[in-house]
Amino acid sequence: MNLKPNMIDQIRSVSLQSENEGGLARDALNLILERNWFKLFVPKALGGEMAALPDALKIFEYASWVDGSFGWLTTIGAGGGYFAAFMQPDTAKSVFSPPQAVIAGSGAPTGTAVRTEGGYIVNGKWSFCSGSEHATTFTANCIIESNNSDNPEIRAFAFSPEQVEIVHDWRAFGLKATDSHSMIVNNQFVADERTFSLTEQLAFLDEPLFSYPFLPFAQATFCAICIGISRHFLDEAKSLAERRQQAWQSTRAGRYEFIMGLIRQADNQLSSASRTFYETIDQSWNSHMDQQPFTPEEITEISKVCQRTSRTALACVQNLFPYMGISAIMEDEPINQIWRDLQTACQHSLLVPFEGE
Template sequence: MFNEETVQAIREQSHKMEQTGEPTPQVLDFIYEHDLFKLFVPGELGGKMTPLPDALRIFEETAWIDGSLGWLVSIGSGGGFFTSAISPEVSHTLFSNREAVIAGSGFPSGRAKQVEGGFVVSGQWKYCSGSTHATIFTANAVIENETSTASHIRSFIFLPEQVRIHQDWNAFGLKATASHSISVEKEFVPEAMTFDLMQNPFHFHDPIFHYPFVPFAQASFAATAIGIGRHFLEEANHLLEKNRATWATSSPDRVSFVNDKIEEMEHLFNRRVDDFYKIVDDSWAQHLRQQPLTEEGQQQISLKCQETAQAVLRCAGSIFPFLGIQAVMEEAPVNRTWRDLQTACQHTLLIPFREIDITNKD
């Protein structure tokens, strides 16, 4: 999708982005130029509604270019999923801008009190990727009802001037995603600037809005991990070629061992990736036939996403120890991709929390 010159130009920004902790203006311009934050925004709002299988391959490709770029694209574009739950009038105001993108959190760590015309909200939310360039913030809060012990969760939309960004993203990977905490203190939010994904009114009817949200999110993250993993394998091969002559002289068996290890992991990687796209593509085709995905079918997709991410992670982990001292230098591309992959695969939605077999499947 993106030409070699573009890929190289972005990768030349990677080290600088790691140092600053956020994407450069040039990388953001690339995202805006290709509407990568608007993959799931309806055409009426200036978006480019993209079928899920196509979007996943875009996530993979952008993550292959640079891990932080891929993460920001998958997270940022995923915010378009909310447009169906927000009134068209509000969505038009929020999303029509060329640079419109959401940063936020799904964890209900806020509190809201209903008042006339809306809510007063306070809270702090962690890991809000894209916080420094977001034009919209969303966060979940528990609505406190003074007359009842009952409470429920609702999503709230904040404008940048309502939000304080806490510069606390200090992870060793995906450094340029600006995944900082945000907080608000007794901010008034009009009723129209709230929504409830559990009772989605479907103001827009593109098929993506009716696809189950959790498998959608898991597939997006898994595709991002695939892209980072593919870049890691390329960098491992580059490092092997760079050191082939030296290693052959100092340790004659080393070149063939590392080469065989990379080839073995590439084979496993490609099998798992093919399996991943097959199950997601098949589920999308079923969805388009208006055949609802069963609970069991959704669980199979979820497990496949987790299996794929863990397989990619283990492929990289099986190779990394044999790449030599150069691989532990933070400025080395193979090191950055390894760190980005560890970080991406740490997301809760990609962890099965049980032992899985990723190798003995055909």
């Protein structure tokens, strides 16, 4: 699973350049492809790894520790493999079998589809399509236009790249190298076999991942990203403190020891939260493998653990950031980039406990 140290150094050495250019360096993207990480959730019959959820989460955390955008794109790209079981088998084969196959898209139903012979005419615009510049297939949800406006049908559509216009509007202050742009589809025909619904599993019925509840699945993958980026920040904070030890001590006695104490405290807090997170996911996965159905209460608890863990990952960083010196506010400093990446990842609505927990 792990990359060689020189590979990690290479990714990190061009990280700031990558965010200035708005996309992941080609060498970094190739590392994901070479390790088949975009296909962690793709069935082996289609050239994938069909990884167990707990194992995949460790990879997402690790990739995010290497670099925030690198980890985000690994996770989002891999997550598209979940759709393989819900597409028509021949469609899934054509989408996922190519060695460089990866999906970008959106789950928001901000498009419309009108029924026509053999398929649909689709129009819409979808935001935040991470990996848009290297995707081989785009997926998005649409509202099916009909007379039943009170209970509209929503279906997902799989577009080829030539059917999609990319709008370069990803201007977030973090995760800048993720190509999370909007996409537009204008009067494109999509055949019936290129549509699907996550409530209708059509294949790979014996693979447990595809019957794991989708909401906690998604929340767990995002949470793993937050853990990895937070760990990277703590490592960088320790390295920065060691580099600045003499200068800090000359201007304020005890500053280095104080900051190192905060780093140790944050590391303990993150490790404890991470341990609870993985124990919760492991337990839910093992129960699922034993074919024990999820209760609504269990699904809610998994969601809460994911949210609490990501909040802890963010709090550990927030508590440390003010003590890292004036250089930490400069965007061309690695610690600033890591901080911005974590803020951005934790902003995802699936990780925000809106009930005030």
